[in-house]
Amino acid sequence: MSDQITIEQAQQRVDEWIKLYGVRYFSELTNMAILTEEVGELARIMARTYGDQSFKKTDLNKNLADEMADVLWVLICMANQTGVNLTEAFEKNMLKKTERDATRHKENEKLM
DSSP states (O other), rough: OOOOHHHHHHHHHHHHHHHIISSSSOOOOHHHHHHHHHHHHHHHHHHHSSSSOOGGGGOOOHHHHHHHHHHHHHHHHHHHHHTTOOOHHHHHHHHHHHSSTTTTTOOOGOOO
């Protein structure tokens, strides 16, 4: 298996996993709540690693990459169950940002 997969392949792999091991997708609302929980876990690691908070003993076994992958997993689940093609959505979003922000950040004195 290659180390690199496309977003489309990731969506397919998650769907296959759900059908094989997960029985079915959780409801959209449940997955939204789970996504919020996973983002919170990621925020906790970020705050302790790059922010001012210190690690608690319960945080020491947490892994930044794994928490990011958890967020991605749930986001892919939500995309699959709502019919969103993340590749198309990403491309459209990049175009929107490029058109909107072509000079905005370069002209922002706060970023200089």
